[in-house]
Amino acid sequence: MSEENEWSEYAARLIADAGLRRSTPRQRVIELLAEQSCAITALQIDAALDGVGRATVYRAIEQLEELGLVHKVDLGGSAFGYEKLEPSGHHHHHIVCDDCGKVEPFEDEALEDAIHDIHRKGFKLETHEVTLHGHCADCS
Ligand SMILES: [Zn+2]
Ligand SMILES: [Zn+2]
Incomplete structure (x- = not known):
């Protein structure tokens, strides 16, 4: 199984375990993050997901961070990006x-x-x- 699919499935499982209902906007954020090989900013996520809405994007990122599915990466200055945390522990x-x-x-x-x-x-x-x-x- 590719790491991309592995992470998406792991995300779906943790979300179900946390008792969160499945939401389409959050699912789109997950799919976008799954495709990335490195960090992406909240603004980039918002720009890529037309029609989701910034508040919804930010809330989804926050939930994924709380669940330990993504982590915040310091990109210098006051910029932050987000990237998936692989269940295998593989990271860069x-x-x-x-x-x-x-x-x-x-x-x-x-x-x-x-x-x-x-x-x-x-x-x-x-x-x-x-x-x-x-x-x-x-x-x-
Ligand atoms: Zn990275
Ligand atoms: Zn390391």
């Missing part, structure tokens, strides 16, 4: 250009190992977020 981190706001995802096994070493030193880690800031090739 971000490099942000502080000039133009471009965001590049990256994965680094050595970094993950280092983070899990901290775990072994007796601090119970739940989640982690790593965002690197700098200037992209176009801006530097």
